[in-house]
Amino acid sequence: MASKVSLKAKGKTNKGSKGSKERSTVQCLKEWSTWTMKKAKVITHYGFIPLVIIMGMNSEPKPHLSQLLSPV
Amino acid sequence: MATIVPPSPATGINNTAQDKIVEKVDYLNLPCPIPYEEIHREALMSLKPELFEGLRFDFTKGLNQKFSLSHSVMMGPTEIPSQSPETIKIPTAQYEFGANFLDPKAMLIGRVMTDGRLNARVKCDLTENLTLKANAQLTNEPHMSHGMVNFDYKGNDYRTQFQLGNGALFGATYIQSVTPHFSLGGEVFWAGQHRKSGVGYAARYNTDKMVATGQVATTGVVALSYVQKVAEKVSLATDFMYNYLTKDVTASFGYDYILRQCRLRGKIDSNGTVAALLEERLNMGLNFILSAEIDHMKKDYKFGFGLTVGE
Numbered sequence: 001m002a003s004k005v006s007l008k009a010k011g012k013t014n015k016g017s018k019g020s021k022e023r024s025t026v027q028c029l030k031e032w033s034t035w036t037m038k039k040a041k042v043i044t045h046y047g048f049i050p051l052v053i054i055m056g057m058n059s060e061p062k063p064h065l066s067q068l069l070s071p072v
Numbered sequence: 073m074a075t076i077v078p079p080s081p082a083t084g085i086n087n088t089a090q091d092k093i094v095e096k097v098d099y100l101n102l103p104c105p106i107p108y109e110e111i112h113r114e115a116l117m118s119l120k121p122e123l124f125e126g127l128r129f130d131f132t133k134g135l136n137q138k139f140s141l142s143h144s145v146m147m148g149p150t151e152i153p154s155q156s157p158e159t160i161k162i163p164t165a166q167y168e169f170g171a172n173f174l175d176p177k178a179m180l181i182g183r184v185m186t187d188g189r190l191n192a193r194v195k196c197d198l199t200e201n202l203t204l205k206a207n208a209q210l211t212n213e214p215h216m217s218h219g220m221v222n223f224d225y226k227g228n229d230y231r232t233q234f235q236l237g238n239g240a241l242f243g244a245t246y247i248q249s250v251t252p253h254f255s256l257g258g259e260v261f262w263a264g265q266h267r268k269s270g271v272g273y274a275a276r277y278n279t280d281k282m283v284a285t286g287q288v289a290t291t292g293v294v295a296l297s298y299v300q301k302v303a304e305k306v307s308l309a310t311d312f313m314y315n316y317l318t319k320d321v322t323a324s325f326g327y328d329y330i331l332r333q334c335r336l337r338g339k340i341d342s343n344g345t346v347a348a349l350l351e352e353r354l355n356m357g358l359n360f361i362l363s364a365e366i367d368h369m370k371k372d373y374k375f376g377f378g379l380t381v382g383e
Contacts, residue, residue: 041210041217041219044190044192044208044210045188045190045210048180048182048190048192049169049171049182049184049190051180052171052172052173052180052181052182053171055139055173055180056135056136056138056139056140056171056173057139059136059138059139059173059175061136063135063136063139067135068135068141071133
């Protein structure tokens with residue numbers, strides 16, 4: 001988070017002099033946000049159902065593991 | 073002994089006279105309206121039942137008060153979009169595993185299919201009046217996944233909602249109770265990816281016996297619906313949808329019988345479609361479902377049967 005803030009500040013101070021640097025800041029931000037969205041999508045895709053199961057198995061009254069797997 | 077004095081006949085008559093006079097409306101104390109996206113709720117329940125084709129078997133197993141797993145098997149022909157006017161169907165079979173966690177404060181529902189498609193819904197009460205809802209359909213194919221996050225705020229007699237979706241989709245809705253029976257609402261949305269934006273308005277009038285709603289939007293949709301509860305177990309609904317940009321008109325009429333052991337819903341359409349859905353309760357936790365949809369214009373006949381086990 002801190003590095004993001006400092007990059008933004010640098011971009012703002014050099015606004016007049018170097019337009020290319022500002023463009024690369026915005027591009028950096030876009031690339032980072034796209035990267036986080038992609039990772040978040042993969043994490044949600046694989047982790048959502050296990051998350052629900054873990055939350056359910058830890059709720060009261062605690063069900064047994066055999067109840068999870070048996071078809072009865 | 074007689075501590076309770078029976079009301080004298082004079083006051084009795086006065087009370088009934090007062091009941092007949094219209095109660096003064098307390099405009100500062102109106103009821104909370106229903107959410108904007110559910111404004112057509114009663115009409116949709118009767119006129120858009122969950123019709124399906126083929127076999128459907130659902131098994132819900134509760135492990136806990138709050139936690140349950142569901143297994144679902146569906147086998148049948150699935151329509152694929154085709155350029156020619158005739159419908160092309162491919163037989164498919166799929167298994168869907170689901171996990172539900174329901175808490176007074178949070179609700180998480182996840183469904184995953186054999187081809188890797190995940191359907192996730194989360195609803196969380198952040199504070200007493202603010203609710204966060206998230207909805208995602210994730211697939212393995214690139215660029216085919218969708219996600220949407222809603223923030224709902226519920227006031228005394230109004231509700232607002234702010235939506236964020238992927239593909240730069242922003243939306244906001246607001247609905248306000250104007251009288252105890254009448255509510256008005258509006259919505260605004262902006263879709264960055266498709267370069268579309270729109271504004272819409274909706275109105276809803278409901279009493280104990282009937283609900284009338286109307287909705288207009290700049291996307292071209294004009295939708296009117298009317299639902300009347302004819303008897304305790306029977307309600308009739310009618311719906312009129314008109315798109316003034318594509319000049320598409322559809323009118324439909326449906327009924328909904330809620331009986332002790334079964335629920336029967338049927339509808340007839342101006343597109344030449346007749347459909348019905350029967351849900352019969354055979355036993356505690358065992359439901360038998362029959363679905364039929366006959367499209368006379370396209371000559372497409374769909375019949376389905378299924379069994380639902382568990383709550």
